[in-house]
Amino acid sequence: MFLLPSLAVFAVFILYPLVESFVLSTHGSDIFGNSSRYVGFKHFRDLFSDSDFYKVLGTTAMFTVLTVLPGVLGALVLVLLMESRIRGIRIFRSAFALPFAFSAASASVIFAVIYNPAVGIANGMLAHVGAKPVGWLTDPKWVLLSVVVVQIWLTLGYNVLVLSAGVAAIPADIVEAARLDGAKGWRLHLSVIVPLLSPQLFFLTVVSTINSLQAFTAIRVLAPEGGPGGKAMTLVYAIYNKGFENGNSDLGTASAYAIVLLFIVLILTAIQFGVLERKVFYR
Amino acid sequence: MSATARDRLAKVLVYLVLIAAALAVVFPVYYALAGSVMPTRDLTKAPPALVPSGLHPGNFADVFDAVPLGHQYLNSVVVAGIITVAQVVTSLLAAYAFVFLPLKWRGAVFGLFLATLMIPWEAIIIPNYKTIANAHLANTYFALVLPFLASAFGTFMLRQAFLQFPMELRDAARIDGSGHLRFLWRIVVPVSRPTIAAIAVYSFLSAWNQYFWPLLVTDKPKMQTLQLGMSQLNNSESADPRLILAGVALSVLPTLLLVIFGQKFIVKGLTSGAVK
Numbered sequence: 001m002f003l004l005p006s007l008a009v010f011a012v013f014i015l016y017p018l019v020e021s022f023v024l025s026t027h028g029s030d031i032f033g034n035s036s037r038y039v040g041f042k043h044f045r046d047l048f049s050d051s052d053f054y055k056v057l058g059t060t061a062m063f064t065v066l067t068v069l070p071g072v073l074g075a076l077v078l079v080l081l082m083e084s085r086i087r088g089i090r091i092f093r094s095a096f097a098l099p100f101a102f103s104a105a106s107a108s109v110i111f112a113v114i115y116n117p118a119v120g121i122a123n124g125m126l127a128h129v130g131a132k133p134v135g136w137l138t139d140p141k142w143v144l145l146s147v148v149v150v151q152i153w154l155t156l157g158y159n160v161l162v163l164s165a166g167v168a169a170i171p172a173d174i175v176e177a178a179r180l181d182g183a184k185g186w187r188l189h190l191s192v193i194v195p196l197l198s199p200q201l202f203f204l205t206v207v208s209t210i211n212s213l214q215a216f217t218a219i220r221v222l223a224p225e226g227g228p229g230g231k232a233m234t235l236v237y238a239i240y241n242k243g244f245e246n247g248n249s250d251l252g253t254a255s256a257y258a259i260v261l262l263f264i265v266l267i268l269t270a271i272q273f274g275v276l277e278r279k280v281f282y283r
Numbered sequence: 284m285s286a287t288a289r290d291r292l293a294k295v296l297v298y299l300v301l302i303a304a305a306l307a308v309v310f311p312v313y314y315a316l317a318g319s320v321m322p323t324r325d326l327t328k329a330p331p332a333l334v335p336s337g338l339h340p341g342n343f344a345d346v347f348d349a350v351p352l353g354h355q356y357l358n359s360v361v362v363a364g365i366i367t368v369a370q371v372v373t374s375l376l377a378a379y380a381f382v383f384l385p386l387k388w389r390g391a392v393f394g395l396f397l398a399t400l401m402i403p404w405e406a407i408i409i410p411n412y413k414t415i416a417n418a419h420l421a422n423t424y425f426a427l428v429l430p431f432l433a434s435a436f437g438t439f440m441l442r443q444a445f446l447q448f449p450m451e452l453r454d455a456a457r458i459d460g461s462g463h464l465r466f467l468w469r470i471v472v473p474v475s476r477p478t479i480a481a482i483a484v485y486s487f488l489s490a491w492n493q494y495f496w497p498l499l500v501t502d503k504p505k506m507q508t509l510q511l512g513m514s515q516l517n518n519s520e521s522a523d524p525r526l527i528l529a530g531v532a533l534s535v536l537p538t539l540l541l542v543i544f545g546q547k548f549i550v551k552g553l554t555s556g557a558v559k
Contacts, residue, residue: 002380002463003392005373009433014399017410024409078304081297095305098312101542103492105510106531109517110315113326113524121314124330156308185293214405217494221514236405243409244499255409262406269401 021262025255043256052230056257060234063144064212067151072204074152075159076197080189083167096160099153104217111150112137112222137222140229147232150218155211159204166200167193206272210265216240235261318524319343319532326524342529346516349526352533354505355512360537362427362508363490369428370486371479374437379467381438382445393442396435405495412499426500427508431490437482444478445471484545491538509534 028039047053078096082089099107114122115136123133136146170193178192194201219226219237226233226241233241235257243254314333318326322339325332346352380386381393411430420426452470472479497508504512513530516522 002376002384003386006377006396006433006435006438007392009373009430010395010399010435012414013411013430014402014407017407017414018402020410020413021407074304078301081301084294084297086294086297086301092301092305095309097542097546098309101535101539102312103494103510103535103538105492105494105514106315106535107311109514109527109531110311112517113318113527114311114314116524119327119331119524121331121333128330153308153311210403214403216405217510220494220498221517224518239405239408240495251409251413258406258409261403265403265406266401 021255021258024251025259026252028252039252043252046253047256047260055230056233056235056238059144059230059232060213063148063151063215063232063234064209066145066148067155067212067215068205068208071152071155071159071208072201075156075163075204076194076201078160079163079167080193082164083189083193093160093164097157099157102154104150104154104215105221107154108150108218108221111146111153115146115222138228140227140231143223143227144232147218147222147227150222151212151215154218155208159208162200162204163197166197170196202275203272206268210268213261213265213268235264315528315531315535318528321525321528323523323525326528339525342525343533346526346529346533349523350512350515350530351505352509352512352530355507355509356533358424358427358506359491359509362424363487365424365428366431366490367483367486369432370434370437371483373433374441374482375467375472375479377433377438378441378445379463379471381442382448383463383466383471396438399435400439408495408499411496415500420500422501422503422506427497430496434482434486437486440478440482441475444475448474480545484541488538488541 025043026038026040028037028042078092082092102110114120117123117133117135117138120136122136126133134142136142174196175188175192178188183192213234214236215234216236219232219234220240223232225245226237238257239254239261242248242250242257317333317335319342320338320340321332321335321342322337325336377396381389386392415421415426415429420429448471452474492510493508494510494514497511501507501511504515507515513527513534516527516530
């Protein structure tokens with residue numbers, strides 16, 4: 001009885017749509033977005049023979065790598081630096097936690113102002129040092145990187161938080177024993193603390209990857225329609241672009257994209273559970 | 284170089300890197316808040332000003348003329364509030380059932396709950412959109428809250444908390460004749476208050492920050508949420524940085540306060556699962 005409310009919500013808004021996604025992806029759709037006749041795997045065949053699809057996959061991979069690697073490694077460096085017994089740690093911690101208060105939409109909008117080609121402060125600074133202005137959001141070469149910066153800004157604080165908690169959980173006697181053995185400075189960090197943080201590093205890498213694969217808002221605000229030359233058209237954004245953006249209503253193709261996304265995320269989650277399981281098993 | 288000199292140099296470098304990183308993180312926040320009170324000329328001159336030349340609170344009034352931000356503020360508060368309360372209640376009930384009630388298929392049902400955590404919402408957003416559209420619920424609060432009235436994550440967290448209870452307490456649920464709802468409300472809820480607070484903060488933040496779903500199911504400005512209204516300021520042809528930044532400053536106020544005063548709960552809510 002107590003389970004009914006939750007089960008009802010999950011049934012209607014998770015389990016049913018899961019099945020329906022597969023149904024939609026095997027049906028055509030009319031101009032109003034209503035699904036029409038059964039077309040089998042046509043959308044997938046079209047997808048796999050469409051060079052745009054591979055471009056989208058490439059962009060998604062690029063976006064993910066460019067956000068996850070600097071996000072996780074940057075946070076690791078910051079956390080290790082904060083470990084070196086300096087004053088003012090709390091100020092730094094608070095500074096890095098600040099982006100928590102910002103939704104993806106508000107952060108993206110702030111950066112839109114900063115990136116503004118004519119009056120934005122980014123180009124203002126460049127002009128100040130005598131450099132040429134950059135089309136942060138209008139130049140196909142820059143648009144993806146500009147969105148990447150926003151995504152990293154949004155997630156860095158969380159990464160710092162998780163790694164700090166991980167460092168705090170390392171038993172003091174292990175670090176002390178390593179110190180007595182003569183490990184100090186970078187050797188202590190690299191050979192003792194980093195390995196002990198590997199569960200958190202692994203967790204963060206998987207979670208950030210899944211988050212980056214699902215990142216939508218920053219692209220919608222900063223690079224609508226996938227930006228110039230579609231250079232910021234990721235998998236998630238393609239779902240919106242094919243299904244809804246600018247009066248598009250090709251829900252069949254959009255659903256095919258959605259199912260590709262679903263499988264990629266499921267595989268990553270399975271890897272995560274698999275590795276965590278093994279870790280628990282061998283300990 | 285002597286050892287102490289090297290240590291000192293290392294320390295200076297550590298500070299420099301940390302300060303540079305902190306400035307990079309804080310700058311957009313500072314610029315949004317400072318820009319929200321700048322007169323237009325500060326934001327449009329070259330190079331743009333870093334410090335407001337004077338306080339210009341009129342920006343905030345102008346935002347309300349540009350978009351129905353008052354309505355949208357209310358919408359966000361109502362929607363995030365309903366979702367938060369509903370998720371806490373449904374998660375409490377479900378977690379109670381998993382821990383205190385004799386259930387057939389307990390393992391299988393719990394597995395089902397966990398499985399829903401693995402499904403990326405964006406991958407099933409199209410059928411959900413069709414469900415809402417076919418039920419003629421677009422541009423209503425129902426559309427904005429219905430899919431989020433339950434939380435597998437909340438259920439999971441509370442179940443973990445309940446499992447920490449001493450056996451006697453769990454047995455008391457069976458011996459005590461007072462119904463399960465009363466036992467849940469009188470004994471279980473007060474004891475698990477910190478976990479409930481963590482879930483509430485987490486639910487509120489995620490609901491408040493939603494963007495993709497509201498974008499699909501609302502198109503009337505007065506039914507849209509704050510996130511959509513605020514980013515609309517950026518889309519319009521006459522995008523005015525002054526209004527955009529004033530809109531952002533207004534919209535982040537509640538979450539900024541939440542982060543400053545509720546940090547303990549956020550930390551707990553966000554890092555659970557990451558650290559054992």
